[in-house]
Amino acid sequence: MRIPVARKARLLAAAVATALSLTSLTACGGSSGSGDSKSLEMWTFKQSHVGALRAAAKEFEKETGISVTVEAYTPDDAYTTKIQSAAKTGDLPDLLEVHSDGGDRVLGAAGILSDISSDFKGEWSDRIQPAVQDSGLVTDLIYQNSLNKESKEKGIENGARYSVPLTIGTFGIVYANKKMLADAGITKAPANWAEFLDALKATKAQDPKNGGLSLGLKVQATGLTWVLQPLAFAQLGQQDYEKLWGKDGATDFGSPNGVKVLSMYDQITPYWMPGTQTLTIDQADQAFAQGKAAFAVGGTFTLAFLKQNGVNPDDVLAFGLPAPADGAVPDRGLGPLALTGVSVTSTSEQPDNAKKWMEFLSQQDVATQFAKDSLDLPATELGADSDKVLGPTLSAMVDSFEGTPETTYDPSRGDEFRPIGYEQDDAGTILADLTPLNESSPEQTGQKLSDLIQSYWKAAGQ
Template sequence: MAGMTDGRGRLRARTRAAALLAAGAVMALGAAGCGSSDDGGSSGSGDAGGSGGKSLTMWTFKQSNVPGLEAAAAAWGRRTGNTLRVQVYTPDDAYATKVRAAANTRDLPDIVSAHSASEEWQFAAAGVLDDITDEFDQAWQDELYPSAVSATSLTEERIRASEANSSTSLAGLEPGHFYAVPYLSGSAGFVFARKSALRRAGVDVSKPPATYEEMVSAIEKTRASLGEAGGIATGLKIPQTGYYWLFRPMSFGFLGRADFLGRQGRDPSVAWNSPKSVETLSLYDRLTPLWVPGVLALGIDEADQKFADGSATWDVGGTYTLSFLLDQGMDLDDVMVFPVPPPAGGAYDQTKLAPAPLVSAGVASTSENRAEAIDFLRFLSSREGAMLFGEGANDIPATDLGDATASWNPALREMFAALSPPGEDVLDVNDFSADPGAGSGPVTAASADVLNKIVAGKATPQQAGDELAEMYEKAWAAQK
C-alpha cells in the first residue's frame, strides 16, 4: 500500500488508508498510525511472572495502541496466569521488514499485528500467520462490527486481483478464510475543534454543530475573530483527504444513499453536473476562504500538527486522529470531536459511519503457544478486553460495545456514537463499489484532484461538476 507518506508518516499514512478507501482504492492512499518513531520497545503485562503460566509476546507497529494492549493483557494475565509482553517497532517499513526477517529465522513472536484487509493476507501468504478460520467462529465474529469482519474475510476476487504481481500474490490462501482478527477499527469523516479557541471567538462549545451550515458559520466566526489561526486544516497535499474525509460524508448526508450511489454510477438525474450534485460542490466551496494558509501544501501530519500547536482551530481527519493529537501534547478536555454534519434539509439529519477494520492480529506460524494466543485474541474481542483497549489507546476497538462507553471521555464517546452497523443511512467510507471499476480505476483519485481546483480557486462548483461528469461518463463508457 503506497501513497500518503509525509514527515513521520508512512506508518501513520498507511493506517489511515484502511479507514478511507475501498479495496481497490486503498492502494492509492495510506492510513494513520502512531506519531512516534521508536525502533523498538517492550513492556510486560500480566502478573504471572514465575507462577507457571505461559509467557507470550505480541508485536505491533502502532505506538499509541500499546497502553490499551497492555491494559487488556494485564487483565487477561490475572485471569489465566499467563503473561503477554507487547513490543512496538516503527516506522512501518522497518516493522514489515522485521516481521519477514523473523519469519525466515523462525524468531517470530506469538502474536503479530498487521494492517487489516491487506497486510494480514500478505503476511499469511508469506507464511508468517496461521489460518485461524476454525477458531474464529460465528460466536466470536458476532462480538465485532459486521463491517470489520466482512472486510477481513478474504475473497476470491482479491486473490485473483493479487496474482498480477508475484510479490503480493495471495494465490496460496483460501477464499472465505480468516488469518487475523481485527482489534482496532474506525472511520474517516470527523472534524476536530479546539474548545479554548472557540470560546475566545464566542462559539458555543456545549454541543457540536448539528448541520454543515452551522459548522461553516462557526468556522467563519473563529476565522474573523482569530485570524489565520481560526481556520480549518487537513492534508490537502494529498487531495483524497478533502474528497474522502469531508466531501463524501457531507454529500452522502445531503443526497441520501440512492442519489449518492447514483452519482458515482450512471444515474443521469444526479450526474456530477446536475443541480443536486453542483449544490454539494457549492457547499464544499463555502470552506474555500476558511482553510488555513497553504493548506494545499500540507501533508496529513503537518495539518494535524497545525491544529495541535494552535495554528488552526479546526481539523479534518478520522477516529485515529485523536490519539495522534494527544501524542502531540493536546489536552483531551480541549478537544471537541464530531462527524462531518449533514447539510440542513438534506436526506439525513445525522451522520452515521460504518467502522472499518484498521489493525488486526494473528497467530504466528511458529508460535508454540497457539491456544494461549487464540485465547488472548478472543479476550481482546470481548467487551471487557475491548473496553480496556479503547480507553487505554484513546481509540475505537473493532468490538461493538453498545452503550458500554458511557464512562469514556466525551471526545472518544462522540466518535464511538457516530459509528453504526450497516444501514440505509450509514456511510461505509470503504465502499467505492458504485464507481467505475468498482473504485479501482483512476477516476476515483482524479475526482479528488478536481475538488482541489475549487480550493485553489481554479474552478467554480459548476465547472468542477462539468469536468467530473465528463470524466465519469468516459470512465463508464470504457467499462467492458
C-alpha cells in the same frame, strides 16, 4: 490508522511479491499446537496502542502464564519494510496488528498470515460489534473481485479469515478547540452544514491567522473520503451518491448532482489553514494541537494522536461532520468500520496461544480498559453503559454512529458501486485543484472526475 484505505494496500502490495517468492514460508511454519514456549511476540504500527496492549499482556500472563512482548514500528512505511525483511529471514513475530480489510488480505494473499476462520466463532465472534463482525473475512464478493486483473489481492482464499477486529472507528470526525470556539461566541457543536460554515467564518474572523480548518491534504484522498463523501451522501442520499461513481456519465460527478456537491465542498475554501495542502495527516493534527487551527478533520483514531501531542481530550469538542439541513439525509450517521485487526502469522510456533491472546483482547472488561488506555474505540461491544466508560469526548464520537441503515454513511462500502481498480488518491488529486488550491471550478472538477471514473470502468472491463 493514519492513512486512507487505498494507499494502505499499495504500501503493502510489495510484500506480496516478497512473500510469495519465499517458497518455504508456509512450509516452515509452526505446529498446529501451542508449542513449548510460553512467550509470544506481537508487532504493531500504532504507537498509541503499545501501552494499552502491554497493560493487557500483564493481565493475560497472570491468567494464563503466557507472556506477550509488544513492539511498535512506525510509521506505516517502516512497518511494511519490517514485515518484508522479517518474512525474508524467517523472523516474523507470532502476531501482527494490521490495517483491516485491505492490509490483512494483502498479507494473507502473500502467505504471511494464517487463516483463522475455523476459530473465530461462538462466544468469541459474538462479542464483536455486528457492524464489523465480517471484517477480516474473505466473502464471495471480495474473492471474486480478487480474481480481476486490476486486483491487488490475488491469492486470497474464499472464506478465509486473516484478522479479527481490534479497533473500530470512522472518518469525518471534526475536532474543535473549545477555547477558540468560546472566543468566537460558539458554545456548542454545529447542528448542520450551514452552521459549520458559520462557525468557521466566526473563528476565522476572531483569529484570521489561526481560526481556520486543518486537514492533511498532502495525502490526496483525505479531503475526498473524510469530507466530500459523507457530505455528498447526506446531500443526495445513498442511491444518488453511489451513482457519482457509476458507469452513466449523466449521473456521475459531471452531472448536476456532482457539481452541486462539489460546490458545497468548495464552500470550505476560504477557511483552510494556510499551507494545509502541504501537510501530512500527522502534521495537520500536530498543527491543530499547537493551536494553529480552530478545527481539524480526522477520525475517531485522531484523539489518541492529539493526546500524544499534548492536547487534553476535555479541551476539544468532537462531532461528526455536519450534514446539510435541506439534504436527502439531514440526520446522517457515520457508520463504524474496522480500523485495525490482529492476525496470526503463518510462521508462528504457537498459533493456539496466539489465538488465546486475541480472544482475551476481545473480552469486554479487557476491551474497556484498552479503550481507556488507548483512547481508541474497541471492536468489542461495550454495552449500554459505554458512555460512562469512555468519557464525554469518546462518547460523542460513538454518538456519530447513530442512524438507521438508510441514513448511515458506511465508509466501508465501495466494491459494490465503484469500478475495480479505482484509486481514490487519483480522484483526490483532481479534487485538490478545486480546494484548497482554487485552480479549478466545480464544473471543471466534475468533468475531470467523470473522465477518470469512466476510464476505470473501461480498464476493468466491467
